[in-house]
Amino acid sequence: MPKISEKGHKMPSSPIRKLVPYAEQAVKDGKKVYYLNIGQPDIKTPQVALDAIKNTTLDILAYSRSEGSENYRKKIAKYYSKNDISVKHDDIIVTTGGSEALLFAFGSIMDKGDEIIIPEPFYANYNGFSTASGVNVVPVISKIEDNFALPSIEDFEKLITSKTKAILICNPGNPTGYLYSKEEIKKLATIVKKHDLFLIADEVYREFVYDGINHYSILQENGLENHAIVIDSVSKRYSMCGARIGYLVSKNKELIQTALKYAQARLSPPTLAQIASEAALDTPNSYFTEVINEYVGRRDTLISELKKINGVKVAKPNGAFYCIAELPVKNSDKFAQWLLEQFSFENETVMVAPAAGFYSSPNVGLNQIRIAYVLKEESLIKAVKIIGEALKVYKD
Incomplete structure (x- = not known):
């Protein structure tokens, strides 16, 4: 056999x-x-997204561009602008869910045997994505006694080796619900700049923050232009898990061009779901x-x-x-x-x-x-x- x-x-x-x-x-x-x-x-799910599917006049359900339709990416850039995040549409690659965005990021920045540091507990599929990419997860443990706050700088630095390529966080976190503060993001920014690493932030729950606390994106931190990679998705934000639309966002041009090659290899993200997701951006506050x-x-x-x-x-x-x-x-x-x-x-x-x-x-x-x-x-x-x-x- x-x-x-x-x-x-x-x-x-x-x-x-x-x-x-x-x-x-x-x-x-x-x-x-x-x-x-x-x-x-x-x-x-927002009615505007469902109506966009019902009312489509397409005669042919064709491929979109590999990086996603230009109109959709421009609307995504406007969405970020409203959230005090300055990116252009060509800093964005639309993916088949946030999962594919993570796989594109892993494939673009790490080779077999490389290491990525992740505070744990973390989204379970990070283990699967790492295994599929031949990458080794190096965990730094956050504790329930500390409400799963960011571990100390020293805990991170003692784990960094010549094989370390990135730090990955989920903010707010799955499975903990922990929201990293601006100060904690700045600590991570200091580490990745000092050791010349990428900082990947899975920000798919950005809209869901409570108790008057604001979400601070790694894309808002000055000096991280070549280090920051954001993973995003419509799944949770608009209750559209079945659409399977996400995106990878970075101001690092070489990273985007590399990820685009992975996007081209799988041809395009789903066209109909992009139509719904673009319409969802018109959802009222x-x-x-x-x-x-x-x-x-x-x-x-x-x-x-x-x-x-x-x-x-x-x-x-x-x-x-x-x-x-x-x-x-x-x-x-x-x-x-x-x-x-x-x-x-x-x-x-x-x-x-x-x-x-x-x-x-x-x-x-x-x-x-x-x-x-x-x-x-x-x-x-x-x-x-x-x-x-x-x-x-x-x-x-």
Whole structure:
């Protein structure tokens, strides 16, 4: 029998999706499942985007330019301008989701065996993208006790070697919801300029920041023009996960020209989804005001309910729509599977994402889960109640 590649064997399974068969079986068994495992917002997609698809008059669904349509990229540049970020349309490459933007960035700046430093816990697919690119993740651990704040400069610098090519952050963070401050971004800017590294910021949750705190993009930091790479997406901002439209943004011309070669190799991003995404840029600010208010209410309810459970520790997020909770269990993978396979409370159960998959360090985060607060407040209250009842009877 032909052999699967070593790289294929090393590709990690998604900690978010691997429990899906157990959830499906729970539903077949007649249980109601509260899905807190995946960042699929229940917020309605802006009508202007849906109407753009319905009203299209295209006769041929043709390729777009490999870097995305010029009109769309110009509108993206205007969007950034409204957010005090100065970029031109030719600093932008439209991609098939933020995932492809990350793959283009990795392929453009790193060779096999190179290293990228990432504060952990981090978005689980960073592990997969690194494996696919032959790149080694070097983790620097942020702690729940510190609300997952940026580790110290010294923690970063002692990890930098001749193979280090970049530092990657998610801001606000998935899975922590942590929002890096302007001061923390400036610390990172100092490191990457000192060691001549790239700084990649996954900013797909930029619109979702709370408590009167402003988001500070790495593209706003002077002196990072040749270092800064931003990953962005319409998925969460406009509740358009299925559109699969993202973009890579950088003022580094050589980086953009290199990434364009990867874009040309896959021909073009999806044309119809670009039409919807371009229209979504006309979404009124009131949409985001309502969405942010909704998420703040959900966050506050979730944190309040979790703190009622004996032995649970939770970090308070200032952005995105995730939080990490530490449970009084030894292995949250087993607990999450048990919830779906063997437990129900009033014929209802919960699906969560075990947090160990958001770390690359072995045996870290084993007793943590990520919760996506993408359900209505009443559903979050019920879901946390189920977790509390489960912990009363669960034995490791």
